[in-house]
Amino acid sequence: MMSTVNQVEIANNKEKGRFEIRLGNDYAFVDYRWRNEVFELMYIFVPVHYRGKGISEELIKHVLDFALENNLQINVYCSWIAGFVRSHPEYLPLVERHQR
Numbered sequence: 001m002m003s004t005v006n007q008v009e010i011a012n013n014k015e016k017g018r019f020e021i022r023l024g025n026d027y028a029f030v031d032y033r034w035r036n037e038v039f040e041l042m043y044i045f046v047p048v049h050y051r052g053k054g055i056s057e058e059l060i061k062h063v064l065d066f067a068l069e070n071n072l073q074i075n076v077y078c079s080w081i082a083g084f085v086r087s088h089p090e091y092l093p094l095v096e097r098h099q100r
Helices: 055-069 079-086 089-094
Strands: 002-005 008-013 018-023 026-035 038-045 073-076
Touching (some): 038 055, 073 079
Parallel strands (some): 038 073
Antiparallel strands (some): 002 008, 008 018, 018 026
């Protein structure tokens, strides 16, 4: 599944366990893993010179929409992603109960 962010593709790189955006020679990405049936979001990374352009918000929104569309429970291990989820209550039902 791919979508575009300002003409940039977001791809689910299942081999590396991450959703990613290619930015020239760099990548912005959200690393994930599976624990049983739970989709675990480990961390988000955007190269320094691409920060402040809305890439991280669009990337995590894409990942969380993927979880919504696939009816997945999530665990969040990244404080930035956790803050995003807290400030976007439409994603709170995704969070596994013991993490709320």
